[in-house]
Amino acid sequence: MNLESHLLEKETNVNQLLNNKNKELYKENISSTVEYILDFLNNDNFYSGISVSELKEKFSSKNKTVSNVMSMDEALIELKEIFLDHAIAFNNPSYVAHLNCPVTISSLVGDLIASAVNTAVETWDQSTSATLIEQYIIDWITERMKLPSNADGVFTSGGTQSNFMGLLLARDHYAFKYFGINIKEKGWDPVISKFRFFCSEKAHFSIKKNAALLGMGYDAVVSVATNDKFEMDSNELVLAIEKEKQNGNIPIGVVATTGTTDYGSFDPVLSISKIAKQDNMWLHVDGAYGGCFVLSELHKALFNGVQYADSITIDFHKSLFQPVCSSAFLVADKLNFRYVSHYADYLNPIETKDSEQVNLITKSIQTTRRFDALKLWFTLKVTGEKNLAGYLETVHKLAVDTYELLNDDSNFETLHSPTLSTVVFRYKAKGIEVDSINNMVNIYVKNSLFKEGKASVASTKHNNKTYLKFTLLNPNVTLSDMENVVNMIKEKAANYNKNN
Numbered sequence: 338m339n340l341e342s343h344l345l346e347k348e349t350n351v352n353q354l355l356n357n358k359n360k361e362l363y364k365e366n367i368s369s370t371v372e373y374i375l376d377f378l379n380n381d382n383f384y385s386g387i388s389v390s391e392l393k394e395k396f397s398s399k400n401k402t403v404s405n406v407m408s409m410d411e412a413l414i415e416l417k418e419i420f421l422d423h424a425i426a427f428n429n430p431s432y433v434a435h436l437n438c439p440v441t442i443s444s445l446v447g448d449l450i451a452s453a454v455n456t457a458v459e460t461w462d463q464s465t466s467a468t469l470i471e472q473y474i475i476d477w478i479t480e481r482m483k484l485p486s487n488a489d490g491v492f493t494s495g496g497t498q499s500n501f502m503g504l505l506l507a508r509d510h511y512a513f514k515y516f517g518i519n520i521k522e523k524g525w526d527p528v529i530s531k532f533r534f535f536c537s538e539k540a541h542f543s544i545k546k547n548a549a550l551l552g553m554g555y556d557a558v559v560s561v562a563t564n565d566k567f568e569m570d571s572n573e574l575v576l577a578i579e580k581e582k583q584n585g586n587i588p589i590g591v592v593a594t595t596g597t598t599d600y601g602s603f604d605p606v607l608s609i610s611k612i613a614k615q616d617n618m619w620l621h622v623d624g625a626y627g628g629c630f631v632l633s634e635l636h637k638a639l640f641n642g643v644q645y646a647d648s649i650t651i652d653f654h655k656s657l658f659q660p661v662c663s664s665a666f667l668v669a670d671k672l673n674f675r676y677v678s679h680y681a682d683y684l685n686p687i688e689t690k691d692s693e694q695v696n697l698i699t700k701s702i703q704t705t706r707r708f709d710a711l712k713l714w715f716t717l718k719v720t721g722e723k724n725l726a727g728y729l730e731t732v733h734k735l736a737v738d739t740y741e742l743l744n745d746d747s748n749f750e751t752l753h754s755p756t757l758s759t760v761v762f763r764y765k766a767k768g769i770e771v772d773s774i775n776n777m778v779n780i781y782v783k784n785s786l787f788k789e790g791k792a793s794v795a796s797t798k799h800n801n802k803t804y805l806k807f808t809l810l811n812p813n814v815t816l817s818d819m820e821n822v823v824n825m826i827k828e829k830a831a832n833y834n835k836n837n
């Protein structure tokens with residue numbers, strides 16, 4: 338069969354591709370889709386409570402073959418059945434588990450446009466003024482972080498990727514500046530095996546994971562003890578650095594966390610920055626969770642010292658009410674992006690390096706990259722920075738009130754007074770001192786509330802004991818909503834005790 342007759346036989350339907358001839362189809366599809374989204378918002382619970390096996394069965398009964406083409410209406414009906422009716426609703430007051438926030442309507446408008454126009458923020462000839470919009474957001478946040486005028490940044494896929502870039506720049510910069518080693522061009526050198534990073538024992542797992550991905554291994558990251566507020570103990574940091582030096586290793590960087598995943602605790606960045614400076618170490622600040630709280634007047638003081646960071650991670654999809662992905666990696670000296678930059682003849686030839694047509698690709702470890710900055714641009718324009726700061730202050734207050742609620746109840750034990758918007762606590766069955774039993778009660782509570790679609794609460798461990806965790810990122814949730822969740826926890830725990 339020749340190509341022409343093959344195409345005729347297939348009845349190629351180019352009407353599926355968005356262009357000026359099928360605007361009506363686009364409008365129809367988008368407006369019927371909006372109805373399904375509105376319907377999803379009507380779900381009472383955060384989750385339907387369907388079992389894993391039922392959901393798998395529902396999915397596979399509908400998805401036996403990919404060659405089953407259907408109308409958009411049919412596809413939407415199917416999607417409702419297999420996904421929308423069972424998707425986790427982060428906007429629901431009973432969803433208080435992980436670092437997921439409800440999203441601003443303004444950001445969704447940005448997302449719609451970014452997808453339809455399908456801009457890829459790689460080179461000026463693909464992105465034109467999307468470049469300026471991304472740069473505008475980067476300049477805004479570097480200014481809020483009080484980074485020097487030579488600072489710069491780039492949007493990334495999330496905190497994990499931003500932390501990866503932080504470690505990579507730190508390593509390559511140290512190797513180049515102090516050993517004359519050009520890792521980007523020459524690859525590995527035995528001295529790199531002696532390089533050490535330091536972070537608190539409560540730092541995010543992506544620090545160790547990224548060290549491993551960089552070929553340095555978990556052992557390249559030294560965990561430093563925290564105080565009773567889960568903040569890095571700077572005396573312990575000094576001791577850890579000395580110990581590594583005595584072992585013949587080379588301290589090259591410290592990661593300070595501004596908002597640990599579990600406790601929202603802030604490492605003492607100012608004193609860490611002084612310690613790092615003494616040994617010419619890179620200071621990376623992981624503000625994936627807490628970074629956006631710099632907008633809140635109540636939290637500003639916690640950022641003292643962040644202005645001395647060499648690089649910063651900040652996630653707008655965690656705490657600035659943005660849809661996933663929306664995250665940035667910031668550097669104090671834009672020259673350091675040279676460790677990731679690459680010039681390809683077909684895309685951003687070296688001759689264009691200093692052209693007025695800026696190519697964002699030279700700052701990124703990605704090639705094709707979504708225009709994520711647009712969502713935040715809309716949010717800043719329409720929702721506004723003041724409102725966003727207000728949302729953050731509201732969720733912080735909710736966390737403090739919930740902490741007090743738990744403290745006033747003899748059934749609970751709390752671990753920390755909230756710095757941001759998490760509360761870590763534990764149900765303690767009356768008269769039961771055995772940790773393993775209390776661990777089981779708490780896990781039972783978490784699992785059964787989730788399974789029944791009643792509430793989603795997270796869990797974590799401290800000193801081998803299991804704790805429950807609320808992560809509060811929804812400013813529409815009230816203390817009375819939290820009382821409901823706490824009451825459900827007590828009911829479930831009492832149930833467990835009765836049955837065991």
Ligand SMILES: Cc1ncc(COP(=O)(O)O)c(C=O)c1O
Binds near residue numbers: 497540
């Ligand atoms: C402190 C911290 N850093 C980094 C990350 C990773 O961010 P992402 O999930 O956006 O990759 C998280 C995620 O929870 C975090 O809490």
